[in-house]
Amino acid sequence: MAVLRARVKCFRCGRSVDKTQTLITKSITKDIRYECAKCYKRNKTSPWGLGDEIPHKIEYFCERCKYKFKSKVCECPYCNKRDRVTEARITVSDLL
Numbered sequence: 475m476a477v478l479r480a481r482v483k484c485f486r487c488g489r490s491v492d493k494t495q496t497l498i499t500k501s502i503t504k505d506i507r508y509e510c511a512k513c514y515k516r517n518k519t520s521p522w523g524l525g526d527e528i529p530h531k532i533e534y535f536c537e538r539c540k541y542k543f544k545s546k547v548c549e550c551p552y553c554n555k556r557d558r559v560t561e562a563r564i565t566v567s568d569l570l
Contacts, residue, residue: 483508484508485509532545
């Protein structure tokens, strides 16, 4: 009995690696992509496996509500306005 080792190309680094040493991820277009273990450790992808296409949450501060939150969009969850929302890292001492 022969053991066949299929080789696939990693979508991040472009190297040809053994298929058993890769993770299968899907893109937004539902295409199957292979990611080698080294690239996975370097670039921890999201649990959904969509890779770099998912926007990351950014820390915002609403001056109107005095509310600090993390979101993907620059809009306050309390007042639903964007005019006084700033992207910043505010500490408690800044608020006092």
